[in-house]
Amino acid sequence: xxxxxxxxxxxxxxxxxxxxxxxxxxxxxxxxxxxxxxxxxxxxxxxxxxxxxxxxxxxxxxxxxxxxxxxxxxxxxxxxxxxxxxxxxxxxxxxxxxxxxxxxxxxxxxxxxxxxxxxxxxxxxxxxxxxxxxxxxxxxxxxxxxxxxxxxxxxx
Numbered sequence: 001x002x003x004x005x006x007x008x009x010x011x012x013x014x015x016x017x018x019x020x021x022x023x024x025x026x027x028x029x030x031x032x033x034x035x036x037x038x039x040x041x042x043x044x045x046x047x048x049x050x051x052x053x054x055x056x057x058x059x060x061x062x063x064x065x066x067x068x069x070x071x072x073x074x075x076x077x078x079x080x081x082x083x084x085x086x087x088x089x090x091x092x093x094x095x096x097x098x099x100x101x102x103x104x105x106x107x108x109x110x111x112x113x114x115x116x117x118x119x120x121x122x123x124x125x126x127x128x129x130x131x132x133x134x135x136x137x138x139x140x141x142x143x144x145x146x147x148x149x150x151x152x153x154x155x156x
Contacts, residue, residue, distance in 0.1 A: 041151030
């Protein structure tokens with residue numbers, strides 16, 4: 001298992017060094033969520049440490065939020081300057097990079113708000129927000145068993 005910060009850095013590197021898409025804090029959070037969700041669905045194990053909370057704008061990992069909270073807003077652009085490890089691509093095993101790459105091929109072309117909207121229609125986020133108003137703060141963690149079964153069901 002890698003750390004969520006390593007996955008974060010790899011996503012930043014991939015999207016910003018290859019100029020293959022826009023990236024802001026909101027979109028980064030959703031991409032990390034999908035990386036974790038699909039790993040749970042395919043392999044039944046977590047891809048990285050860290051859980052996601054059911055925030056108003058979709059799943060958010062607190063550690064990644066905290067990493068950027070003093071320098072970025074939700075729609076602030078994330079750039080190569082935001083990497084914590086500029087050598088990330090040489091440090092990750094091929095299978096780790098391949099998993100992230102597959103998720104990016106599927107989701108990186110969507111906008112931040114498209115990804116937010118997608119998560120709002122998915123069982124893991126909906127389930128974690130039960131009993132909360134749409135604009136109410138919520139820090140309930142998404143259930144990884146629900147993430148696994150929901151995304152596994154989408155494979156069929």
